[in-house]
Amino acid sequence: MPSLTVNATLAGLAITLLVVGKFVVHLISTRWVLRHVPGPRSASLLWGEDWNLYHHSPGSHYLDWHQQFGKVVKFRGACGHQVLSITDERAVAFIVGAEGIYRFPKPDGVRAWFQKTLGEGILWVEGKEAHEKQRRSLAPALTHQSVRNFMSIFYETSGKLAAQWTKLLDNSPSEEVEIEVTNWAGRFALDTVARAAFSYDFNLLSGEPNALAAALDDLTNNENNLSSFYMRSLFLIFPSILSIGKKGEMIRVTKAELGAIARQMWKDAKTTRTDADKTLMEIMCKSPLVNPQPDVHCGGKMHEDEIVSQMRTVLSAGVSFSFMHRSWVLYELATNAPIQEQLRAEISTSPGDPSLDHLNLHYPVLNSVILETLRLHPPILENHHQASETISVPLLDPIPGSSSSQLVIPKGTVLLIPVNVLQTDPEIWGEDAHLFRPERWQNLKGGRNLFAFSDGPRQCIGKRFALNEIKALTATLIRQFSFRCSYDIEAFQSFVIRPRVKGQGGSSLPLLVSRV
Numbered sequence: 001m002p003s004l005t006v007n008a009t010l011a012g013l014a015i016t017l018l019v020v021g022k023f024v025v026h027l028i029s030t031r032w033v034l035r036h037v038p039g040p041r042s043a044s045l046l047w048g049e050d051w052n053l054y055h056h057s058p059g060s061h062y063l064d065w066h067q068q069f070g071k072v073v074k075f076r077g078a079c080g081h082q083v084l085s086i087t088d089e090r091a092v093a094f095i096v097g098a099e100g101i102y103r104f105p106k107p108d109g110v111r112a113w114f115q116k117t118l119g120e121g122i123l124w125v126e127g128k129e130a131h132e133k134q135r136r137s138l139a140p141a142l143t144h145q146s147v148r149n150f151m152s153i154f155y156e157t158s159g160k161l162a163a164q165w166t167k168l169l170d171n172s173p174s175e176e177v178e179i180e181v182t183n184w185a186g187r188f189a190l191d192t193v194a195r196a197a198f199s200y201d202f203n204l205l206s207g208e209p210n211a212l213a214a215a216l217d218d219l220t221n222n223e224n225n226l227s228s229f230y231m232r233s234l235f236l237i238f239p240s241i242l243s244i245g246k247k248g249e250m251i252r253v254t255k256a257e258l259g260a261i262a263r264q265m266w267k268d269a270k271t272t273r274t275d276a277d278k279t280l281m282e283i284m285c286k287s288p289l290v291n292p293q294p295d296v297h298c299g300g301k302m303h304e305d306e307i308v309s310q311m312r313t314v315l316s317a318g319v320s321f322s323f324m325h326r327s328w329v330l331y332e333l334a335t336n337a338p339i340q341e342q343l344r345a346e347i348s349t350s351p352g353d354p355s356l357d358h359l360n361l362h363y364p365v366l367n368s369v370i371l372e373t374l375r376l377h378p379p380i381l382e383n384h385h386q387a388s389e390t391i392s393v394p395l396l397d398p399i400p401g402s403s404s405s406q407l408v409i410p411k412g413t414v415l416l417i418p419v420n421v422l423q424t425d426p427e428i429w430g431e432d433a434h435l436f437r438p439e440r441w442q443n444l445k446g447g448r449n450l451f452a453f454s455d456g457p458r459q460c461i462g463k464r465f466a467l468n469e470i471k472a473l474t475a476t477l478i479r480q481f482s483f484r485c486s487y488d489i490e491a492f493q494s495f496v497i498r499p500r501v502k503g504q505g506g507s508s509l510p511l512l513v514s515r516v
Ligand code: HEM
Pocket: 122, 123, 135, 193, 313, 314, 317, 318, 319, 321, 322, 323, 325, 378, 379, 380, 383, 384, 452, 453, 454, 457, 458, 459, 460, 461, 462, 463, 465, 466
């Protein structure tokens, strides 16, 4: 027996040494290949730049570094691992485009996060064939026509939110009430996406507490505490950290709860035949990939677990990626009174709820406000990738001191595309790029694209859904309410970029709301 224990200990030691040895060899060889790439000196031996990145205004270091070192910057993350931050247009287009995207998958840690929280759905899947299969099954549910059909849901949930805010004003002795907008934006997002995806009504807009909504929020709300920092910093190199502690338990519980709802909805969709393709689930159900014979009930090519992961993914992406955008739109309107007035005047020209086409074609102020907010407040700050092999990437501008228009990225290197740097580049957006100026979108001469939804074969498949949902909500709210902000609000790094009252912990956006 003792010899068994000794053998097991020796085997454990050997495995640890092997893993550490591989990590060290990787560090040394990567450092050698990337030695000519400029970047900041590491602030800490253990945490590299992670501590600074986490505790300063989101993205501010990326702005400084790219201004100082150019369009390819090297820095160290935790335990000395090298990270490349890339804004070179040609390199970015290559990495996220058809040629690069499957050779630059998501880093193992990011995939582990999606697998543990959502399952093996489209945000987790890698490899051209497997990804395209999942994407084809979802795409019909998020086309222009499908989103057109969801407009009535968008207006209905927007109306419910407006009714709740009216009730708060009715019950207030004052003509103005302070409303914590991020909480309502989360409720709105979950109710809307669940209605569109499954015809399921969480009824969060009733204002009652809801355990699932709270769990989803907790999962992605970091509040700059130490344990969140360790988790965020280490999961890219040691993905197994996601299974431990309070956060690990939270991840398991939320995944199980979302899964139970998705499974029930899947069962209902299999047994309920409808003539109209109403929900995302029904549309997926009729996809030939899911159902080889469209006239029989669902089943067949996609496994039930895959469908459940997919629905969990849509719910989570539809909420977590997008609900802060709603908050930032209201924040920008509250702090830019003339633009708020302009928008209200534009919306008031239409008596009822404008159709999707009408919204997109005849409301230039609304459209520019939505895009300008996404430009200045991209919910996802960095787009992460990892080289699956050693790859030579084309550059528009050679690295300073070099004449080569190619950058060799060693296998295993983690790289990121800082969205805030791309979207505030003065060369593209002008010297006032840091300012909220929606009118810039009305005089566009082409060539200016947002990167907030990424690009290429893996760009956001819910982009149309997200944009039209926020337009319906903004049009509904601006007609009825006026917004002011009396706090100093700052952005902070969480899963997405959230607002909070300056110096306070959790995410919050208290706005003063009154009737128009
Ligand atoms: C403002 C709102 C949103 C933003 C900024 C956003 C942003 C993004 C980004 C950057 C990606 C690429 C992630 C990557 O692989 O690196 C993505 C992917 C995705 N998004 Fe969105 N998203 C938003 C809303 C939505 C909504 C409302 C839905 C669903 C209804 C959705 C569903 C998805 C899905 C399923 C993917 C995976 C696509 C794939 O891998 O092929 N998103 N989103």
